[in-house]
Amino acid sequence: MTEALGLLVRLLGGLWAIQMVGYALLVVLLPPRATFAPLERLALALGLGCLGLSLWMLLLTCLRIPYTLLNLTGPWLLVILPAWWLAGRRGWLQADGRSLKSCFFAIATLGTKPGWSRIEQAFLLLLILAFVFATLRAMLYPFWAWDELATWGLKAKAFYLARGLDLSRMEAHNYYPNLVPLSLAYLYFWLGGVVETWAKAFFPLCGGSLVLLFYSFLRRLDVTRAAALVATAFLVLNGTTFLSHLFIAYADLMLTYYHLGAAGLLYLWVRGEAPAGSATIISCYAGGMAWSKFEGWPLVLIMVLAAMLTLVWLRPAGFGKKISAVLLMGLGGWLLALPWRQFVHLQGWDVGLDHVGGFYPEQFLWGGWLVLQALVWPPYFGLLWPAVLLSFILAWRSLLNAPVLFLVLLVAGNLAATVLAYAIVPTSAAEFPLYVRATVDRLLLHAAPVSALIFSIPLGSLHPQAMPDRNFI
Amino acid sequence: MRTTPGRGFSAIIIILALLWLGQLGWLAWHFAPEALDLAQRLKLGSTTAVSPPADPFDRWLAELAHLLPADRTYIFVDCYETGNYAKMRYVLYPRRQLRLDPKATPALLFTMIQQEKVAFLILGGCNLDPHWHFLCKDQQTVFQTLPTAGPGLVLSVASNRIRGGFYD
Numbered sequence: 284m285t286e287a288l289g290l291l292v293r294l295l296g297g298l299w300a301i302q303m304v305g306y307a308l309l310v311v312l313l314p315p316r317a318t319f320a321p322l323e324r325l326a327l328a329l330g331l332g333c334l335g336l337s338l339w340m341l342l343l344t345c346l347r348i349p350y351t352l353l354n355l356t357g358p359w360l361l362v363i364l365p366a367w368w369l370a371g372r373r374g375w376l377q378a379d380g381r382s383l384k385s386c387f388f389a390i391a392t393l394g395t396k397p398g399w400s401r402i403e404q405a406f407l408l409l410l411i412l413a414f415v416f417a418t419l420r421a422m423l424y425p426f427w428a429w430d431e432l433a434t435w436g437l438k439a440k441a442f443y444l445a446r447g448l449d450l451s452r453m454e455a456h457n458y459y460p461n462l463v464p465l466s467l468a469y470l471y472f473w474l475g476g477v478v479e480t481w482a483k484a485f486f487p488l489c490g491g492s493l494v495l496l497f498y499s500f501l502r503r504l505d506v507t508r509a510a511a512l513v514a515t516a517f518l519v520l521n522g523t524t525f526l527s528h529l530f531i532a533y534a535d536l537m538l539t540y541y542h543l544g545a546a547g548l549l550y551l552w553v554r555g556e557a558p559a560g561s562a563t564i565i566s567c568y569a570g571g572m573a574w575s576k577f578e579g580w581p582l583v584l585i586m587v588l589a590a591m592l593t594l595v596w597l598r599p600a601g602f603g604k605k606i607s608a609v610l611l612m613g614l615g616g617w618l619l620a621l622p623w624r625q626f627v628h629l630q631g632w633d634v635g636l637d638h639v640g641g642f643y644p645e646q647f648l649w650g651g652w653l654v655l656q657a658l659v660w661p662p663y664f665g666l667l668w669p670a671v672l673l674s675f676i677l678a679w680r681s682l683l684n685a686p687v688l689f690l691v692l693l694v695a696g697n698l699a700a701t702v703l704a705y706a707i708v709p710t711s712a713a714e715f716p717l718y719v720r721a722t723v724d725r726l727l728l729h730a731a732p733v734s735a736l737i738f739s740i741p742l743g744s745l746h747p748q749a750m751p752d753r754n755f756i
Numbered sequence: 757m758r759t760t761p762g763r764g765f766s767a768i769i770i771i772l773a774l775l776w777l778g779q780l781g782w783l784a785w786h787f788a789p790e791a792l793d794l795a796q797r798l799k800l801g802s803t804t805a806v807s808p809p810a811d812p813f814d815r816w817l818a819e820l821a822h823l824l825p826a827d828r829t830y831i832f833v834d835c836y837e838t839g840n841y842a843k844m845r846y847v848l849y850p851r852r853q854l855r856l857d858p859k860a861t862p863a864l865l866f867t868m869i870q871q872e873k874v875a876f877l878i879l880g881g882c883n884l885d886p887h888w889h890f891l892c893k894d895q896q897t898v899f900q901t902l903p904t905a906g907p908g909l910v911l912s913v914a915s916n917r918i919r920g921g922f923y924d
Contacts, residue, residue, distance in 0.1 A: 419794050433842040433846070437845065437849060441849060452849070452852045455845075517776065520783060521776070665779045670772060
C-alpha cells in the first residue's frame with residue numbers, strides 16, 4: 284500500500300511537471316492580449332509540455348549529457364518560475380486556478396451543482412465513466428498490444444535504461460519520431476524505474492486533454508454546454524477505437540490530439556476568430572504532429588494545403604497576407620521537426636522504406652474499398668463517420684461556402700492520403716487485407732475529432748439562445 | 757445567424773440519437789468482460805502485488821530475464837507469425853535480439869554467431885526444420901543446453917570456438 288502511494292505521488296509529480304512545462308511555454312509564447320479560456324490553456328499545456336520536454340531530451344542526447352531527473356526537469360525551472368510570475372501579473376494564474384477548481388468540482392459532484400440540467404449531468408457522467416474505465420484499464424494491465432511491445436514501449440524502456448536516445452541495441456522502425464516514447468521515459472525517471480502500468484496513465488491524460496480541447500472549441504463556437512457535452516460524448520463513445528486508444532500505449536492518440544489542436548485553431552483563424560497568438564500554437568502543434576508519428580508530417584502538409592485552398596475559394600480580405608501566414612505556420616512546424624530529421628540523417632538510417640514501395644493501382648482500388656468499409660463498420664467508430672457524411676449531405680451548400688470548408692477539405696485529404704498510403708505499401712496480395720485491417724482504425728482515428736467538429740459546429744446555430752460564456756464550464 | 761431546425765432535421769437527429777443509444781448498449785456489452793476483470797483485479801489489489809505470469813511463455817520469459825546477462829546478444833529462432841519475438845525483445849531488453857527464420861540454413865546461423873558475437877540461441881516452438889535439432893543432440897563444445905522450463909529451448913553459445921567461413 285505504501286509502495287503504491289509512493290508511486291502515485293511520483294506519477295502525479297511527473298504528469299504535473301509535463302503540464303507545468305507546457306503551461307510555462309504557453310505563457311511565454313502567447314501575447315498578454317491572448318484570450319484563450321482557462322480550459323483551453325489547460326488542454327494546450329500537455330501538448331506543449333511533451334513537445335518541449337522531448338525536444339530537450341533530444342538535445343541532451345546530442346550534447347552527450349545523460350538523462351537524470353535533475354537534468355531533465357531542473358533547467359525548466361528557469362522558464363517555469365518567471366512564467367508563473369508573468370501569468371500571475373496577467374491574471375491567468377488566478378483564472379486558471381478558479382477554472383481548474385470549478386472543473387474538478389463539477390467532475391467530483393458528477394455535475395450535480397446548481398445550474399446543470401439533467402441532460403448535462405447524464406452526459407458528463409457518461410464521460411466520467413469512460414475515463415475512469417480507461418484509466419483503470421491502462422494502469423492495471425502491462426503492455427500487451429503489438430506496437431506497445433514492438434515499438435513505443437520498447438523505445439521508452441531503451442531510452443530510460445540507456446539514459447539517452449540510444450537505439451543501437453535494437454531495430455524497431457528507428458527512424459520513427461519519438462515524442463511519445465520520450466514522454467514515457469520521462470515518466471519512468473519520475474517513477475524511478477520501468478513501471479509501465481503506472482506510466483500508462485499518460486494516455487488517459489492525453490485523451491482528457493483532447494476531449495477538453497474538442498469541448499472548448501465547441502463552446503468557443505457558441506455551442507451550448509449541453510450540446511457540447513452531447514457532441515463530446517458522441518466522439519468518445521462511438522465504437523471501440525477512441526476508447527481503446529485511451530488505454531494502450533500507441534502514438535496515434537497524441538497525433539490525433541495535436542491534429543485537433545492545430546486544425547481547430549486554424550479553423551478559428553480562417554474564420555477570423557482565433558485568439559491572439561494562435562499562429563504560434565498552430566506551428567508548435569504542427570511540429571508536435573510531425574514529432575509524434577511518421578504520418579504526422581504528411582498530415583501537416585494536407586492541413587496547410589486545405590487552409591490555402593479554402594482561402595483561395597473564399598477570397599477573404601487580406602488574401603495574400605493570409606496565404607503567407609499559413610505557409611509560415613507550416614514552416615514553423617517543419618522547423619520543430621527538423622532536429623529529429625537531422626538526427627536521423629546523421630545516424631544514416633533509411634526512412635520509410637518499410638512503408639513505401641511503388642504505386643500499385645490494384646491496392647489503390649482495394650484499399651479505397653476497405654477504407655470505405657471501415658468508415659461504416661460500427662465496431663470501429665460507431666455512428667461517427669456516417670453522421671459526418673449525413674451532415675455533409677444535408678448541408679453541403681453551406682459547408683462549401685463557409686470557412687468550415689477547411690475542415691471538409693482536411694478530412695477529405697486525410698481519407699485520400701490513407702488510401703494513397705495503402706496504394707504504395709509494399710505487401711503481398713495475401714497480406715494486404717490483413718495489413719489494412721491492422722492499421723485502418725488508427726489511421727482514421729487521426730481525423731476523427733476534426734470530422735466530429737464538422738457536424739458539431741452547426742449545433743451552435745441551432746439553439747435560439749446564445750451562451751457566450753468564456754469560462755466554458 | 758441562428759436558425760430553428762425543421763421537422764425533417766429533427767426526425768434525423770432523433771433517429772441518430774436512438775441508434776446511438778443502441779450503440780452505447782453494444783459498447784457496454786463489448787467492454788463488460790474487461791470491466792469485470794478490472795473489478796476483480798482491484799478487489800485482489802493486483803496493482804501492487806507482483807503475481808506470477810499466468811501464460812507459460814510469459815513465465816519462461818521471466819525466467820530468461822534472470823538467466824541471461826543484460827549485455828549479451830541472443831538469436832531467437834521462431835516464425836514471425838507467432839509474434840513472440842516482439843514480447844521477448846521487450847522483456848529481455850537491453851539484451852540484443854537477432855531473429856532467424858526456422859527455415860534458415862546452418863551456414864547463416866554460424867555466420868551470424870561469428871559476426872555478432874552471439875552468446876545465446878533460443879529456439880521457439882514454431883515449425884523448426886529438422887536440422888536445428890542437431891544442435892542439442894549431444895553436448896557439444898559450442899552449444900550447451902540450459903535447463904529452463906518453457907515452450908522453447910535455450911542454448912548457450914561459445915562463439916569464440918567458431919572459426920572459418922560457412923557456405924551451403
